[in-house]
Amino acid sequence: MVDYNPHVDPSIPCADAGMAFRKGDILEIVDQSDSLWWQAVKLPSITACAGLIPSTSLLKRKQKELWWSQPYHPHTCVKTYEEAFESAGFRRSLRLCRRRRGQAFGTSQFCTLRCPTSCYSSLANPYEEVVRYQHHPEHPHRLIALLGPSGVGVNELRRRLIEINPKVYQGAVPHTTRPPKCHEESGREYHFISREQFDTMVCNHRFIDFGELRGHLYGTSVDAVKDVLASGKICVIDIEPHALESVRTAELRAYVIFIKPPTVEQMKHTRMNSHIITNYYTSRPFKDEDFQEIEDAGRNMEQHYCQFFDHVIVNDGLQAACVQLLTAVRRAQDEPQWVPATWIRPTNQS
Numbered sequence: 343m344v345d346y347n348p349h350v351d352p353s354i355p356c357a358d359a360g361m362a363f364r365k366g367d368i369l370e371i372v373d374q375s376d377s378l379w380w381q382a383v384k385l386p387s388i389t390a391c392a393g394l395i396p397s398t399s400l401l402k403r404k405q406k407e408l409w410w411s412q413p414y415h416p417h418t419c420v421k422t423y424e425e426a427f428e429s430a431g432f433r434r435s436l437r438l439c440r441r442r443r444g445q446a447f448g449t450s451q452f453c454t455l456r457c458p459t460s461c462y463s464s465l466a467n468p469y470e471e472v473v474r475y476q477h478h479p480e481h482p483h484r485l486i487a488l489l490g491p492s493g494v495g496v497n498e499l500r501r502r503l504i505e506i507n508p509k510v511y512q513g514a515v516p517h518t519t520r521p522p523k524c525h526e527e528s529g530r531e532y533h534f535i536s537r538e539q540f541d542t543m544v545c546n547h548r549f550i551d552f553g554e555l556r557g558h559l560y561g562t563s564v565d566a567v568k569d570v571l572a573s574g575k576i577c578v579i580d581i582e583p584h585a586l587e588s589v590r591t592a593e594l595r596a597y598v599i600f601i602k603p604p605t606v607e608q609m610k611h612t613r614m615n616s617h618i619i620t621n622y623y624t625s626r627p628f629k630d631e632d633f634q635e636i637e638d639a640g641r642n643m644e645q646h647y648c649q650f651f652d653h654v655i656v657n658d659g660l661q662a663a664c665v666q667l668l669t670a671v672r673r674a675q676d677e678p679q680w681v682p683a684t685w686i687r688p689t690n691q692s
């Protein structure tokens with residue numbers, strides 16, 4: 343869950359015997375006899391040589407020291423109920439709201455990682471134990487969760503994937519408190535529910551993501567995802583970083599794919615005829631500053647959350663990205679993957 347460099351760690355007995363690692367690396371611990379320094383090899387191992395890494399307790403101590411040495415950041419992840427509504431985002435209906443939120447809150451979306459009480463904080467869990475997991479053909483498919491900066495093309499790729507084979511791939515039907523339009527049917531476009539019902543679902547943590555637009559609430563529920571999975575289809579949703587915790591569970595076993603922007607220059611070339619959605623009803627051609635914003639947001643997202651990515655796709659050419667997505671989605675179901683050990687051996691808390 344963290345980066346470690348023995349050459350900048352004054353406490354290591356011998357820096358040359360240490361092993362550097364980055365967030366998301368898979369380490370096999372081969373010796374835990376010392377309470378402070380363990381020995382590990384990085385997988386896939388190209389050398390039999392093990393290196394020294396700090397034990398969990400030592401790494402937690404180092405992370406705490408680092409945390410205390412950093413400037414104070416207000417606790418933006420402890421929100422009132424109303425604040426949670428205002429700042430949460432439901433991607434398709436709240437694109438503008440998301441963009442405004444990103445500008446207004448700056449780095450607050452990374453709060454769960456900094457907050458010491460979050461189970462996603464590297465302070466609480468500097469290492470995550472993982473096991474090799476192969477999806478069983480008789481079990482529900484793994485959820486496919488696409489994540490990327492606004493405007494990179496997450497929805498375009500998701501839509502195209504579902505279009506390729508709607509009998510296999512499906513999105514989750516969202517819930518909303520807005521009244522149905524004449525052509526809409528509950529359970530098809532949306533699940534139409536009352537504000538009270540919505541509030542109850544929020545209180546019971548039934549939403550992966552939710553937000554408000556023009557006085558109406560919208561959300562993607564865990565049950566809507568489970569309905570798709572129970573029908574034998576592969577559920578494909580797009581999420582924001584704060585939803586990672588709700589989808590990386592033993593129940594949904596999300597395979598997280600990061601949609602990464604190519605360079606600004608490449609985006610200028612590939613998005614020449616594309617339009618960015620600027621509010622609920624209108625769109626306009628991309629501007630240079632949009633590309634810069636997408637690149638910056640993508641870099642930030644990758645820097646803070648790369649340890650949770652199962653796969654990364656650079657959305658340069660749409661056709662190629664789509665093929666890569668299809669391959670990755672198939673691989674998620676058909677090939678063994680590293681997953682958190684708690685999904686397979688649930689702890690008392692989970």
Ligand SMILES: Nc1ncnc2c1ncn2[C@@H]1O[C@H](COP(=O)(O)OP(=O)(O)OP(=O)(O)O)[C@@H](O)[C@H]1O
Pocket residue numbers: 433434437490491492493494495496497498499612613616617618619657658659660661663
């Ligand atoms: N590789 C690509 N080449 C050209 N155009 C693209 C590519 N990927 C996406 N687009 C176009 O860029 C625009 C934005 O894509 P999309 O709506 O999927 O963004 P998004 O990541 O879902 O962000 P948001 O949720 O903010 O809309 C769309 O018009 C889409 O067709």
